[in-house]
Amino acid sequence: MITVTSFVWVPEFARGQVRDVRVRWALEEAGLAYDNRLIGEEQASPAYRLEQPFAQVPVMHDGKLGLFESGAIVMHIGEKSEALLPRDPEGRARAMCWAFAALNSVEPFLMQLAEIDFFHADEEWAKLRRPGAEEMVRKRIGEVSAWLGESDYLEGRFTAGDLLMASVLRILDHTDIVKTDPRLGPYLARCLARPAFGRAYAAHMASFGEG
Amino acid sequence: MITVTSFVWVPEFARGQVRDVRVRWALEEAGLAYDNRLIGEEQASPAYRLEQPFAQVPVMHDGKLGLFESGAIVMHIGEKSEALLPRDPEGRARAMCWAFAALNSVEPFLMQLAEIDFFHADEEWAKLRRPGAEEMVRKRIGEVSAWLGESDYLEGRFTAGDLLMASVLRILDHTDIVKTDPRLGPYLARCLARPAFGRAYAAHMASFGEG
Numbered sequence: 001m002i003t004v005t006s007f008v009w010v011p012e013f014a015r016g017q018v019r020d021v022r023v024r025w026a027l028e029e030a031g032l033a034y035d036n037r038l039i040g041e042e043q044a045s046p047a048y049r050l051e052q053p054f055a056q057v058p059v060m061h062d063g064k065l066g067l068f069e070s071g072a073i074v075m076h077i078g079e080k081s082e083a084l085l086p087r088d089p090e091g092r093a094r095a096m097c098w099a100f101a102a103l104n105s106v107e108p109f110l111m112q113l114a115e116i117d118f119f120h121a122d123e124e125w126a127k128l129r130r131p132g133a134e135e136m137v138r139k140r141i142g143e144v145s146a147w148l149g150e151s152d153y154l155e156g157r158f159t160a161g162d163l164l165m166a167s168v169l170r171i172l173d174h175t176d177i178v179k180t181d182p183r184l185g186p187y188l189a190r191c192l193a194r195p196a197f198g199r200a201y202a203a204h205m206a207s208f209g210e211g
Numbered sequence: 212m213i214t215v216t217s218f219v220w221v222p223e224f225a226r227g228q229v230r231d232v233r234v235r236w237a238l239e240e241a242g243l244a245y246d247n248r249l250i251g252e253e254q255a256s257p258a259y260r261l262e263q264p265f266a267q268v269p270v271m272h273d274g275k276l277g278l279f280e281s282g283a284i285v286m287h288i289g290e291k292s293e294a295l296l297p298r299d300p301e302g303r304a305r306a307m308c309w310a311f312a313a314l315n316s317v318e319p320f321l322m323q324l325a326e327i328d329f330f331h332a333d334e335e336w337a338k339l340r341r342p343g344a345e346e347m348v349r350k351r352i353g354e355v356s357a358w359l360g361e362s363d364y365l366e367g368r369f370t371a372g373d374l375l376m377a378s379v380l381r382i383l384d385h386t387d388i389v390k391t392d393p394r395l396g397p398y399l400a401r402c403l404a405r406p407a408f409g410r411a412y413a414a415h416m417a418s419f420g421e422g
Contacts, residue, residue: 049354049357049358053312053354053355053357053358054312054316054351054354055354056316064301065300065301065304067304067305067308068308068312069308069311069312069315069316070311071311071315072304072307072308072310072311072312075307075311076304076307089276090275090276093276093278093283093287094278096283096286096287097278097279097280097283099283100280100281100282100283100286100314101264101265101279101280101283103311103314103315104280104282104314104315104318105265105267105280107315107319108318108319108322108323111319112319112323123339124335124336124339125335125336125337125339125340126336126340128334128335128336128339129336129337129340132336140265143260143264143265143266144264146260146264147260147264
């Protein structure tokens with residue numbers, strides 16, 4: 001009843017980082033089975049654009065309902081499972097705050113740095129810009145770290161907000177910026193040690209062999 | 212019962228663009244009254260960081276519940292009002308997809324261009340990078356435009372997804388990129404012509420005189 005799209009092939013450096021990982025992780029936390037639907041050349045087709053306006057993955061179908069944007073899909077799965085979204089209105093609303101914080105207040109800065117490192121490292125503008133981009137990342141990372149303090153999770157217990165924040169922090173796996181933060185390093189390791197993430201990651205990586 | 216924070220002062224170029232506009236707009240669409248709480252020097256205080264981990268506005272209090280991130284707040288308001296979120300599960304889920312699309316798939320690219328224009332225009336890296344940043348913006352804008360087609364709104368009727376997409380498209384008001392798009396130009400004008408936006412914008416601008 002649930003299907004999730006993923007790419008049949010991506011370059012080596014992108015494996016493990018494509019956004020279907022986030023949705024697979026949420027489904028594993030929720031204990032919901034799903035079928036994987038591999039997307040190859042049809043990524044560029046008008047038909048797939050009707051499912052995903054930006055020609056990306058993942059798209060999730062839940063019965064007749066078609067959803068795009070990993071953030072929206074994770075929240076949709078959360079509404080089916082207390083493992084991701086607390087049932088009390090306050091806990092639910094706070095998880096939603098952190099979901100948007102991860103994707104709108106943290107990820108854009110980390111993506112700027114990752115794009116410099118992966119796509120533009122040899123370009124003059126990127127060399128000039130990198131220190132400023134890293135400074136912005138460290139500021140935001142520091143603010144999340146300060147909020148976290150000595151807590152295990154952003155709001156006391158694991159929620160969809162942590163799932164998305166950890167997914168965003170993973171973007172800088174090629175640097176030591178998150179790893180060496182005394183709070184966020186252990187936080188990220190704690191989130192990624194969850195069996196649900198392990199299953200999601202393994203399924204994601206295995207899917208590239210299926211093309 | 213509802214309070215929303217906004218800054219007592221911001222530079223001229225930022226007036227009209229601070230994110231409390233999005234929340235004020237959502238409250239006006241929903242027909243919910245609110246009190247404005249002006250934030251000045253306390254922006255940098257540890258107490259305000261407990262309300263807003265990034266020391267920004269807006270924070271909304273709804274009774275005892277404290278919320279941050281304009282996207283999360285708009286969705287919270289949407290749950291109180293069909294004016295923003297359709298009551299049927301499919302319409303609701305699709306609005307959520309576009310809310311995340313606006314904030315995670317469109318806004319980061321527009322913000323990169325706006326940051327170059329407003330904060331780094333004279334820097335060498337920014338001059339070298341601007342054409343590439345504009346190209347990315349045009350790609351994403353074009354994808355939203357293609358999706359919209361001849362429709363008035365992204366999913367047939369106005370939702371929180373349109374509110375956030377229009378708020379994001381406004382970021383490039385200093386350029387003609389959105390205005391000259393044959394679909395998105397009229398779409399943005401249509402969204403901003405809504406009386407609720409007019410009231411929200413006026414209240415936002417008036418608040419700077421209250422410091």
